[in-house]
Amino acid sequence: MIATFLIQDGVTNGAIYALLGLALVLLFSVTRVIFIPQGEFVAYGALTLALLDGGKVPATTSLLACFGAIAFLFDLWSMRRGTDVGTFLRSLALNLVLPGVIYGATIVLAPLELPSVAKALLTILIITPMGVYVYRIAYRPLADASVLVLLIASVGVHLAMMGLGLVFFGAEGLRAEPLADDNYTIGALMVSAQSLCIYGATIAIIIGLYMFFERTLLGKALRATAVNRLGARLVGVRTHLTGVTAFTLAAAIGAVSGVLIGPITTIYYDTGFLIGLKGFVAAIIGGLASFPITAIAAIGVGLVESFSSFFASSYKEVIVFGLIIPVLIWLSLSGGFHEEE
Amino acid sequence: MKNRFFAGMAPVAVLSLSLFASSALADVTIGVTISSTGPGAALGIPLKNSVELWPAEVGGEKLKVIVLDDAGDPSVATTNARRFVNDDKVDVIVGSALTPASIAVAGVAGETSTPHLSCSPVPPTISKGKWTFVMPQDAGLIARNLFAKMKADGVKTVGYIGFSDSYGDLWMGQFKGIGEQYGLKVVADERYARPDTSVSGQVLKLVAARPDAVFVGASGTGAALPQIGLRERGFAGKIYQTHGAVTFDFLRIAGKAADNTIFASGPAMAPEALPDTAETKPEGMAYVTAYEKKFGPGTRTQFGPHINDAMAILKKAIPVALKKAKPGTPEFRAALRDAIETGGPFPASQGVFNFKADDHLGLDDRAVVLFTAKNGKFEITK
Numbered sequence: 001m002i003a004t005f006l007i008q009d010g011v012t013n014g015a016i017y018a019l020l021g022l023a024l025v026l027l028f029s030v031t032r033v034i035f036i037p038q039g040e041f042v043a044y045g046a047l048t049l050a051l052l053d054g055g056k057v058p059a060t061t062s063l064l065a066c067f068g069a070i071a072f073l074f075d076l077w078s079m080r081r082g083t084d085v086g087t088f089l090r091s092l093a094l095n096l097v098l099p100g101v102i103y104g105a106t107i108v109l110a111p112l113e114l115p116s117v118a119k120a121l122l123t124i125l126i127i128t129p130m131g132v133y134v135y136r137i138a139y140r141p142l143a144d145a146s147v148l149v150l151l152i153a154s155v156g157v158h159l160a161m162m163g164l165g166l167v168f169f170g171a172e173g174l175r176a177e178p179l180a181d182d183n184y185t186i187g188a189l190m191v192s193a194q195s196l197c198i199y200g201a202t203i204a205i206i207i208g209l210y211m212f213f214e215r216t217l218l219g220k221a222l223r224a225t226a227v228n229r230l231g232a233r234l235v236g237v238r239t240h241l242t243g244v245t246a247f248t249l250a251a252a253i254g255a256v257s258g259v260l261i262g263p264i265t266t267i268y269y270d271t272g273f274l275i276g277l278k279g280f281v282a283a284i285i286g287g288l289a290s291f292p293i294t295a296i297a298a299i300g301v302g303l304v305e306s307f308s309s310f311f312a313s314s315y316k317e318v319i320v321f322g323l324i325i326p327v328l329i330w331l332s333l334s335g336g337f338h339e340e341e
Numbered sequence: 342m343k344n345r346f347f348a349g350m351a352p353v354a355v356l357s358l359s360l361f362a363s364s365a366l367a368d369v370t371i372g373v374t375i376s377s378t379g380p381g382a383a384l385g386i387p388l389k390n391s392v393e394l395w396p397a398e399v400g401g402e403k404l405k406v407i408v409l410d411d412a413g414d415p416s417v418a419t420t421n422a423r424r425f426v427n428d429d430k431v432d433v434i435v436g437s438a439l440t441p442a443s444i445a446v447a448g449v450a451g452e453t454s455t456p457h458l459s460c461s462p463v464p465p466t467i468s469k470g471k472w473t474f475v476m477p478q479d480a481g482l483i484a485r486n487l488f489a490k491m492k493a494d495g496v497k498t499v500g501y502i503g504f505s506d507s508y509g510d511l512w513m514g515q516f517k518g519i520g521e522q523y524g525l526k527v528v529a530d531e532r533y534a535r536p537d538t539s540v541s542g543q544v545l546k547l548v549a550a551r552p553d554a555v556f557v558g559a560s561g562t563g564a565a566l567p568q569i570g571l572r573e574r575g576f577a578g579k580i581y582q583t584h585g586a587v588t589f590d591f592l593r594i595a596g597k598a599a600d601n602t603i604f605a606s607g608p609a610m611a612p613e614a615l616p617d618t619a620e621t622k623p624e625g626m627a628y629v630t631a632y633e634k635k636f637g638p639g640t641r642t643q644f645g646p647h648i649n650d651a652m653a654i655l656k657k658a659i660p661v662a663l664k665k666a667k668p669g670t671p672e673f674r675a676a677l678r679d680a681i682e683t684g685g686p687f688p689a690s691q692g693v694f695n696f697k698a699d700d701h702l703g704l705d706d707r708a709v710v711l712f713t714a715k716n717g718k719f720e721i722t723k
Contacts, residue, residue: 013539172590275536
């Protein structure tokens with residue numbers, strides 16, 4: 001009886017970790033960035049949704065506009081030696097007009113008491129472009145740097161985003177309203193509609209990613225970049241485009257995770273880091289390369305977490321993060337780990 | 342890295358503050374170090390806001406107030422405290438908001454003979470120090486009141502769930518120390534961390550142990566997580582929360598799950614509801630009115646009043662010390678310390694401070710009230 005509750009709880013959290021793990025693997029394989037701030041997108045998503053629930057205009061919209069403006073300045077700088085009108089207009093539209101439109105839309109929509117699904121979609125719309133700007137500002141200038149430099153940049157982006165989160169959301173936690181309030185009883189199990197949403201969204205995203213990588217040209221370009229960056233460039237894949245796509249996807253997945261997790265727990269401006277780290281444990285178990293192993297490992301992390309919180313709650317984090325050590329030993333002994341440069 | 346960044350930013354904030362305080366030579370200088378960023382930000386920000394409500398002068402002397410951020414980091418707090426003493430020649434140090442940082446400040450204060458008013462609880466070894474005085478209610482005082490209430494409610498067995506840090510250990514320590522005197526037996530000891538996404542496992546174990554009541558040793562909105570979890574799993578017994586959980590954010594997040602929960606609290610959370618004879622009412626009303634006028638209705642917290650209370654003490658102690666020496670001198674600091682230690686009682690918003698040479702906590706039962714949460718409001722039960 002208790003075990004079924006624990007399993008259910010573990011699978012629910014595991015599904016969220018799976019989404020984050022997938023985003024991390026996606027980013028690492030395409031851009032070689034170990035993206036520590038992935039968790040911040042989750043926190044931003046959850047907090048944005050919670051503020052929309054309260055009928056307020058979330059500060060993430062103005063943050064988005066700031067990010068866009070900075071990205072535009074970066075573009076201007078790189079265009080300083082002359083450019084054509086098309087590139088300039090494209091940059092203008094992406095970096096200034098898009099956040100402006102989202103900002104305006106949010107101001108109009110926020111006080112309207114929208115249905116929760118609409119609020120969730122609006123949240124995802126607000127957070128997703130942040131991926132584009134974060135890539136433009138922090139990673140594109142470093143696209144050819146080593147994994148270590150990119151990791152250090154990630155730590156910087158993480159700290160900056162967490163600090164901005166404190167400024168914009170305040171120090172106290174928020175909790176969003178669930179997408180659906182119902183509970184279903186299956187045998188002895190009580191399943192909330194929110195956890196069904198989580199399972200559904202995770203499965204849909206996994207299938208969506210599979211279709212994207214298998215069936216679309218852009219997806220194949222991403223895979224090509226993941227396999228061999230230089231080779232992909234030689235055959236005409238624009239690696240900046242794949243980078244932007246990967247970050248956009250990651251931000252969107254982060255926002256979805258935030259929308260899903262916001263109603264089941266209290267989210268603080270700094271919660272994202274820990275959630276992201278658990279996704280990272282799963283991604284490491286997947287060797288930062290394998291999507292299916294990452295997804296399965298994430299469910300495993302959720303289950304281990306849930307059972308250890310029952311049997312030894314004081315040591316829960318130790319047990320969860322301890323999982324990574326035997327995996328690392330095994331990966332380095334078997335020599336299968338992807339050595340860079 | 343983040344701490345460095347904010348430590349770097351802090352002097353900029355200070356510069357702008359000290360520009361405001363035009364400096365006559367004999368101003369009384371107060372150094373405030375507070376965690377307005379980092380893990381203690383939820384506690385530190387209301388403290389920092391409350392500093393803005395301090396008067397411009399006391400006893401005819403201008404106050405020069407310097408506020409630095411320590412991000413809850415003991416090493417930054419030490420640096421701040423040393424800066425206060427060496428560069429700014431402060432007469433008194435106030436802070437910090439988190440216990441480890443306050444311990445660090447107390448160390449510097451003791452070494453340099455500077456009076457120190459701590460805005461977080463500190464362990465007994467620190468509060469025995471000659472120069473440190475403690476503003477918040479200590480855990481023992483709160484625990485005695487809560488345990489007495491539990492005994493009165495007929496509670497025999499208790500399930501404990503608390504933070505997996507020193508705050509959680511503190512309350513478990515109270516159960517081990519004095520729980521038996523109140524006939525309380527702890528049947529489960531569970532821990533969780535504030536950023537945890539789920540406490541289902543711990544809650545299941547608590548419910549399985551079938552205690553009469555559950556005691557939550559957690560603070561802020563983090564204390565709402567087990568509260569909601571327990572009610573979701575159908576736990577029908579009483580739940581007791583510490584004063585750290587008494588925030589309106591808690592009620593907002595826990596919603597209906599908070600109903601009929603007992604909270605210990607300082608009186609400054611609801612001075613309106615106190616009888617007019619309460620010594621804590623005038624200060625509490627004045628503080629809460631001023632704070633909510635400036636920062637909006639419903640923004641009061643348990644933590645901000647400690648800054649008000651530090652000033653309530655200084656308002657009485659500084660004039661006494663001024664008769665003996667000039668501010669900025671070691672003699673003034675010693676006189677100020679003596680005035681704080683012997684000049685009581687100081688009626689303040691969170692209690693009536695009456696320090697003695699062997700008691701730098703200074704509070705009694707007047708510093709604790711018990712609340713019950715009903716329909717999204719705190720109501721006094723005591």
